[in-house]
Amino acid sequence: MASVNGKDSSATLAFMELAIQQAKLAMESLEVPVGCVIVEDGKVVASGRNRTTETRNATRHAEMEAIDVLLEQLQKLGLSEAEVAEKFSGFDFYVTCEPCIMCAMALSILGIREVYYGCANDKFGGCGSILSIHSSGSEHLSSDDTSKGKGFKCTGGIMASEAISLLRSFYEQGNPNGLHANV
Amino acid sequence: MMNNKWEIIHIPDKPPVPPNQQPTADVFASVIEPKLANTIVRRLNQIAPLENLRHVKRVRKNCIDGGKNQISIILCVALKGENWLEGTPDGILELINAYQLSPFIAKVAKYAALSKEEWEEQCKLWPTSYHPPTYNIDGITGFSEDDSQSIFNFMKVAIELTSSNPFNQIVNAAVIVDPSVRQVIASAYDQTCYEHPSVNNTSGTRFSCQPEICTALQSDANRVEMNEQSILNRIDQCPLSYSGVSCLYPWQWKEKHQYAGKNYAWHPLRHAALVAIENAAARDRHLFPGLGNSGLSIQVDHMQSSSIINPAKRQKIPSEVAEDMTLKACTDGFHSEAVRPYLCTGFDIYLVWEPCAMCAMALVHQRIRRIFYAFPNPNAGALGSVYRLQGEKSLNHHYAVFRILLPEEVFGKKFI
Ligand SMILES: [Zn+2]
Numbered sequence: 001m002a003s004v005n006g007k008d009s010s011a012t013l014a015f016m017e018l019a020i021q022q023a024k025l026a027m028e029s030l031e032v033p034v035g036c037v038i039v040e041d042g043k044v045v046a047s048g049r050n051r052t053t054e055t056r057n058a059t060r061h062a063e064m065e066a067i068d069v070l071l072e073q074l075q076k077l078g079l080s081e082a083e084v085a086e087k088f089s090g091f092d093f094y095v096t097c098e099p100c101i102m103c104a105m106a107l108s109i110l111g112i113r114e115v116y117y118g119c120a121n122d123k124f125g126g127c128g129s130i131l132s133i134h135s136s137g138s139e140h141l142s143s144d145d146t147s148k149g150k151g152f153k154c155t156g157g158i159m160a161s162e163a164i165s166l167l168r169s170f171y172e173q174g175n176p177n178g179l180h181a182n183v
Numbered sequence: 184m185m186n187n188k189w190e191i192i193h194i195p196d197k198p199p200v201p202p203n204q205q206p207t208a209d210v211f212a213s214v215i216e217p218k219l220a221n222t223i224v225r226r227l228n229q230i231a232p233l234e235n236l237r238h239v240k241r242v243r244k245n246c247i248d249g250g251k252n253q254i255s256i257i258l259c260v261a262l263k264g265e266n267w268l269e270g271t272p273d274g275i276l277e278l279i280n281a282y283q284l285s286p287f288i289a290k291v292a293k294y295a296a297l298s299k300e301e302w303e304e305q306c307k308l309w310p311t312s313y314h315p316p317t318y319n320i321d322g323i324t325g326f327s328e329d330d331s332q333s334i335f336n337f338m339k340v341a342i343e344l345t346s347s348n349p350f351n352q353i354v355n356a357a358v359i360v361d362p363s364v365r366q367v368i369a370s371a372y373d374q375t376c377y378e379h380p381s382v383n384n385t386s387g388t389r390f391s392c393q394p395e396i397c398t399a400l401q402s403d404a405n406r407v408e409m410n411e412q413s414i415l416n417r418i419d420q421c422p423l424s425y426s427g428v429s430c431l432y433p434w435q436w437k438e439k440h441q442y443a444g445k446n447y448a449w450h451p452l453r454h455a456a457l458v459a460i461e462n463a464a465a466r467d468r469h470l471f472p473g474l475g476n477s478g479l480s481i482q483v484d485h486m487q488s489s490s491i492i493n494p495a496k497r498q499k500i501p502s503e504v505a506e507d508m509t510l511k512a513c514t515d516g517f518h519s520e521a522v523r524p525y526l527c528t529g530f531d532i533y534l535v536w537e538p539c540a541m542c543a544m545a546l547v548h549q550r551i552r553r554i555f556y557a558f559p560n561p562n563a564g565a566l567g568s569v570y571r572l573q574g575e576k577s578l579n580h581h582y583a584v585f586r587i588l589l590p591e592e593v594f595g596k597k598f599i
Pocket residue numbers: 061063099100101102103104
């Protein structure tokens with residue numbers, strides 16, 4: 001379904017809008033507002049939002065949350081590793097913020113098709129800002145070679161200002177005088 | 184190569200270069216009358232201080248024929264690709280005219296020496312000063328006998344865990360330790376494949392295995408030895424057994440079918456380090472309940488600053504926002520409860536294999552202080568082999584990384 005995946009197509013914007021809804025859910029729970037949806041054949045199959053404060057686990061980023069939901073679903077359906085891998089190669093991720101190095105490597109491990117993200121991540125970004133995990137796979141080798149990842153496509157700047165203004169308002173409202181106000 | 188003792192090696196931020204291949208910078212220098220040295224140096228320090236070359240000495244003394252001293256000084260940095268007359272400060276030109284100097288280009292070491300060997304090599308170009316580097320993380324300059332012993336013991340605990348999974352496979356293992364009290368905080372092995380969590384399926388109980396580990400560590404060293412032996416036996420039986428080490432073969436989960444029929448679950452991302460972090464977080468929630476969802480903002484790592492990637496413009500979040508985020512991390516971590524550590528601040532992790540980029544970045548997020556690993560990971564290692572996250576300056580947290588060389592009798596040649 002490549003036709004729905006153009007950068008400015010209405011479908012792309014609609015999926016990013018859903019990711020932003022996830023980010024807003026995070027914000028309501030006093031989490032850093034970052035959200036993610038996973039799309040297969042034009043349908044959302046999983047979503048997630050940042051959950052690091054609640055879990056006290058700084059690795060519980062939106063992408064990891066969505067991935068866990070999806071993997072559990074697929075295993076409940078009784079799919080094998082190979083079948084799930086086949087499915088992942090058709091999944092697109094919509095994230096409000098460029099995946100960090102950890103999440104970018106997770107996406108490489110899973111072998112997803114493409115990432116669309118909102119704003120860049122100058123401190124931790126793994127899709128071009130700090131490292132380019134998405135393009136460091138072994139495309140030149142045969143696709144049967146699983147000793148290295150295949151890499152995935154990456155498109156940034158989709159509804160970036162919405163993503164940034166959410167983050168900005170989170171930090172401004174949570175931190176009016178440099179001290180955190182417990183709401 | 185036979186190795187018959189335990190050893191700890193610091194893995195620095197930058198790949199080591201041979202002392203005689205250090206990067207250099209160009210400067211303009213000139214021979215001067217010895218009696219003018221003080222006057223000219225004083226003037227130069229005012230008009231052209233060597234801002235980024237503070238380790239380079241301004242004056243060089245050479246012994247020339249007849250035992251006479253020849254004095255040369257650095258006038259200023261030579262900018263590449265530029266006619267020197269153009270890029271040079273006015274004051275320098277005045278000085279050159281006033282004292283009839285004949286500038287020449289000289290090469291100097293670009294960075295301060297990190298070792299005596301580097302320093303000696305630098306001085307062959309132009310004299311530099313050498314201050315052995317100081318670090319704010321213990322161990323980079325060496326470990327005491329006592330600390331080393333404790334480190335080796337924790338690595339033994341990790342090694343023991345590599346073969347304690349239900350599938351009889353060698354996997355990676357992780358042990359998170361609070362070094363101030365030498366206590367295991369959490370431990371884990373790879374769970375890319377694991378038995379169906381029918382009994383303990385809440386994450387809150389997964390750290391409860393730790394008293395056993397402490398026992399093994401403190402009072403039952405023999406048990407550790409025994410398990411090392413059993414690993415060796417297993418390696419003899421099955422020489423390809425490292426394919427179960429997730430960080431070594433992160434992309435190979437797609438091919439696993441060998442447990443068909445067994446009641447197992449799988450998750451391609453449950454590498455040992457990630458599971459250990461999860462267990463440490465569960466322990467935190469268990470020991471300090473009630474602080475969980477009260478508005479403490481633990482997550483600062485998604486973005487500290489960001490910009491819009493847009494063909495037309497790149498817009499940054501103001502830096503004060505970034506600073507607020509850092510400040511919040513500090514105040515939330517330490518003011519809300521004095522004894523409760525902020526994430527894994529101050530903790531060490533022991534990994535048998537060098538972690539992949541996912542695990543290495545997870546350890547940045549969780550604020551681990553030091554990483555010890557035994558075996559490098561040429562396929563996917565992110566602490567020196569493929570990437571070197573400890574040297575990525577833009578990250579908001581930096582850990583120190585050490586490799587532990589194991590004696591031959593612990594792991595046998597085949598293991599490496
Ligand atoms: Zn992430």
